[in-house]
Amino acid sequence: MQAKRRRPLAATFALLPTWIAAIFVYIGTMVWSVRLSFTDSTIFPSSNYVGFAQYAKLFRTSRWLASLENVLIFGVLYVAGCLALGFVLAAALDRKVRFESVFRTIFLYPYAMSFVVTGLIWQWMLNPTFGIQATVRALGWQSFVFDWIVNRDMAIYTVVFAGVWQGAGLVMVIALSGMRGIGEEQWKAAQIDGIPVWRIYTSIILPQLGPALAASGMLLSMGVIKTYDLIVAQTGGGPGYSTEVPAKFIMDNLFERQNLGLASAGATVLVLSVVMAVAPFRYALAMRARRRGAH
Amino acid sequence: MKNTVKLLLMGAALVTASTSAHAEDKPQAEVMTSWTSGSEAAALGVVKQEFEKRGGTWKDSSIAGFGAADAAFQNRLVAGDPPTAKQAVLGLANTDFVSQGLMNPIDDVAKTGKWADVLPKSIYDLISYNGKVYLSPTGAHGESWVFYSKDAFAKAGVGDEPKSWDEFFVALDKLKAAGIQPVAWGGQSWQESKVFNMILLTQVGIDGFLKIYVDKDKGDVSTAGVKKTLDILGKLRAYVDEGAAGRNWNDATAMVITGKAGVQFMGDWAKGEFVAAGKELGKDYGCMLVPQSPGMVYVADSFSFPKIADAAAQKGQVLLAEVAMDPAVQVEFSLKKGSVPMRTDVDKSKLDVCAQKGLELMTAGKIVPDQALILSPQQAGALNDFVDEFWTNPSEDSASGAEKFFAIFE
Numbered sequence: 195m196q197a198k199r200r201r202p203l204a205a206t207f208a209l210l211p212t213w214i215a216a217i218f219v220y221i222g223t224m225v226w227s228v229r230l231s232f233t234d235s236t237i238f239p240s241s242n243y244v245g246f247a248q249y250a251k252l253f254r255t256s257r258w259l260a261s262l263e264n265v266l267i268f269g270v271l272y273v274a275g276c277l278a279l280g281f282v283l284a285a286a287l288d289r290k291v292r293f294e295s296v297f298r299t300i301f302l303y304p305y306a307m308s309f310v311v312t313g314l315i316w317q318w319m320l321n322p323t324f325g326i327q328a329t330v331r332a333l334g335w336q337s338f339v340f341d342w343i344v345n346r347d348m349a350i351y352t353v354v355f356a357g358v359w360q361g362a363g364l365v366m367v368i369a370l371s372g373m374r375g376i377g378e379e380q381w382k383a384a385q386i387d388g389i390p391v392w393r394i395y396t397s398i399i400l401p402q403l404g405p406a407l408a409a410s411g412m413l414l415s416m417g418v419i420k421t422y423d424l425i426v427a428q429t430g431g432g433p434g435y436s437t438e439v440p441a442k443f444i445m446d447n448l449f450e451r452q453n454l455g456l457a458s459a460g461a462t463v464l465v466l467s468v469v470m471a472v473a474p475f476r477y478a479l480a481m482r483a484r485r486r487g488a489h
Numbered sequence: 490m491k492n493t494v495k496l497l498l499m500g501a502a503l504v505t506a507s508t509s510a511h512a513e514d515k516p517q518a519e520v521m522t523s524w525t526s527g528s529e530a531a532a533l534g535v536v537k538q539e540f541e542k543r544g545g546t547w548k549d550s551s552i553a554g555f556g557a558a559d560a561a562f563q564n565r566l567v568a569g570d571p572p573t574a575k576q577a578v579l580g581l582a583n584t585d586f587v588s589q590g591l592m593n594p595i596d597d598v599a600k601t602g603k604w605a606d607v608l609p610k611s612i613y614d615l616i617s618y619n620g621k622v623y624l625s626p627t628g629a630h631g632e633s634w635v636f637y638s639k640d641a642f643a644k645a646g647v648g649d650e651p652k653s654w655d656e657f658f659v660a661l662d663k664l665k666a667a668g669i670q671p672v673a674w675g676g677q678s679w680q681e682s683k684v685f686n687m688i689l690l691t692q693v694g695i696d697g698f699l700k701i702y703v704d705k706d707k708g709d710v711s712t713a714g715v716k717k718t719l720d721i722l723g724k725l726r727a728y729v730d731e732g733a734a735g736r737n738w739n740d741a742t743a744m745v746i747t748g749k750a751g752v753q754f755m756g757d758w759a760k761g762e763f764v765a766a767g768k769e770l771g772k773d774y775g776c777m778l779v780p781q782s783p784g785m786v787y788v789a790d791s792f793s794f795p796k797i798a799d800a801a802a803q804k805g806q807v808l809l810a811e812v813a814m815d816p817a818v819q820v821e822f823s824l825k826k827g828s829v830p831m832r833t834d835v836d837k838s839k840l841d842v843c844a845q846k847g848l849e850l851m852t853a854g855k856i857v858p859d860q861a862l863i864l865s866p867q868q869a870g871a872l873n874d875f876v877d878e879f880w881t882n883p884s885e886d887s888a889s890g891a892e893k894f895f896a897i898f899e
Contacts, residue, residue, distance in 0.1 A: 236585060236865075236867075237563070237585040237586070237589075238567075238585065238589055256878075257874055317735070321732050322731040322732055323730055323731055323732030324732065341731055343734065344731055344732070344733075344734045346881055346882065429734070429735060430677065430735045432676070432678070432734055432735055432877065432881065433676075433734045433877075433881035434877055434878045434880075434881035434882055435874070435877075435878060436881070445560075446556070446870065447867075447870075448560075449556065449559055449560035449563055450556040450559060450560065450866065450870060451866045451867050451869075451870040452582075452585065452865075452866040452867065453866070453867050456867075
């Protein structure tokens with residue numbers, strides 16, 4: 195009896211720091227930010243409540259609206275691009291190629307670099323006056339044009355390039371380990387049936403990699419929301435607002451523009467949109483688990 | 490073995506004790522600025538040298554980029570660990586810090602040094618908040634300058650400095666025809682809004698400029714002036730290279746220094762880069778106000794002094810405030826940084842032609858303040874956004890642009 199009680203007590207104590215951290219650090223700061231978003235705080239927190247005025251202002255600010263659009267474009271293409279490229283790379287390595295570990299290192303290497311370095315490298319490569327465009331022109335192809343980074347309509351896609359280049363390696367490693375977990379018999383069976391390799395990957399291997407890819411997708415999505423350093427290093431949000439993202443908008447307003455209220459409103463909108471995106475997904479998972487349990 | 494370790498520990502303790510005791514009676518200053526380019530660092534070095542000569546210990550905490558330095562400063566201020574001094578632009582941006590009681594006044598230093606007598610009244614007003622002096626000014630910058638490469642002008646056959654915008658665009662066309670990049674454009678929004686402001690001053694004059702920024706007037710005359718300004722700004726797009734987006738100001742200056750580009754619109758701090766590169770004013774490069782300019786947009790730097798408990802740092806604040814306003818330091822600092830001394834009683838003979846011209850305009854009152862001095866950080870940021878959006882979007886016409894301009898005051 196006593197032994198039974200002691201254990202949960204010890205466990206509770208062990209978890210106490212986590213609980214305190216969760217309540218005060220995570221939830222506390224979140225509540226604090228939400229509170230600030232209803233005040234007219236400028237550089238320091240104020241307690242002068244102004245209702246939804248900051249939100250109204252936020253959604254009248256064209257820079258904020260542009261940032262939402264950009265993060266959506268970037269997010270979808272970045273996650274999809276990383277998953278696709280990562281899967282293809284993993285499949286290629288899975289074919290027992292020579293020097294596999296060398297390739298693995300090369301593909302994973304970008305992931306070890308910070309977004310700041312990635313951003314700078316791509317900024318240089320894409321700069322039309324001394325990057326890829328200038329190099330190709332120097333080789334003799336004078337009419338070659340690759341100026342996406344200074345083009346308002348295309349600049350956001352150059353950020354996607356850099357992001358995919360950096361993130362695909364991670365997906366590759368996770369997908370590869372997933373592939374290695376799939377039994378050799380399936381391969382043999384499929385090969386006896388004369389199924390081409392690409393069909394094996396798309397119809398047999400890919401479905402089994404679901405959980406691994408879902409996990410990488412989740413990791414990448416979290417990166418999307420907080421994308422800041424990549425943008426700052428590569429384009430600085432420009433030209434114009436064309437690569438502005440919410441995280442940068444919030445940081446700029448927090449510090450440079452001394453507008454805590456507006457920045458908090460932006461942060462709150464960001465949290466809410468994440469919750470709205472994640473909630474249906476979690477709900478579906480929970481429902482599925484319950485249904486399975488009922489069987 | 491044990492004894493050796495003990496001895497070592499004791500020794501270490503002794504050393505730390507003695508250095509900390511030693512440091513306490515010395516004024517100390519951890520100085521945070523965004524002055525990191527070659528010329529800026531050299532100018533800060535002038536202050537540092539004098540500070541150390543007078544017995545202070547200097548610690549440099551400079552961070553590249555104005556916004557980045559500000560963010561770091563605010564973080565440390567809120568965390569209760571501010572640096573001894575921070576580079577600050579005069580004007581509205583400091584109001585919140587002062588009214589929250591986070592800054593130390595340096596009123597006593599100002600009174601002893603008779604700052605009220607040696608500074609222009611408008612500057613003295615800008616460093617005082619609620620009747621007390623809080624900032625120690627380092628130098629003023631004219632922002633309406635055009636720097637040009639004499640070499641490039643000669644190659645393109647441009648003889649005299651263009652007197653009007655029409656002549657200016659003719660000169661740019663000649664540069665283009667000679668295969669020289671006409672304008673070295675710095676593609677950051679703060680640089681672009683400076684160009685906007687200097688053109689605006691040529692279109693609406695000093696009174697019109699103040700009417701727009703101080704009185705937030707959006708009458709017909711003001712609107713027409715903004716439209717004409719945007720027309721000229723828009724015309725400049727054709728003379729800028731593709732790689733300009735996001736370019737730092739000193740990289741743009743380097744293009745003029747090497748003769749790759751003809752002109753650069755920039756504040757007079759760009760002169761510091763020419764000096765640092767060993768170029769001579771009048772021989773290798775020239776400076777002129779933007780064409781048709783009736784005066785000069787200016788901005789002024791200073792040190793601000795956060796409230797700090799440490800006694801050595803407090804001493805350091807007093808000493809730094811004195812050093813920054815020392816007449817000799819003011820001149821030497823200006824020479825290195827390309828700025829204009831704030832004191833009116835300094836030896837002007839050492840200053841170059843541009844600085845003398847700037848000082849002349851300043852004493853004659855033919856100056857208008859930069860947005861950082863008269864707009865809230867929020868509005869100044871919105872101005873940057875507006876100009877950057879207009880600049881990068883050639884399909885935007887000046888009428889709708891003017892409308893958006895006046896929206897930044899709302």
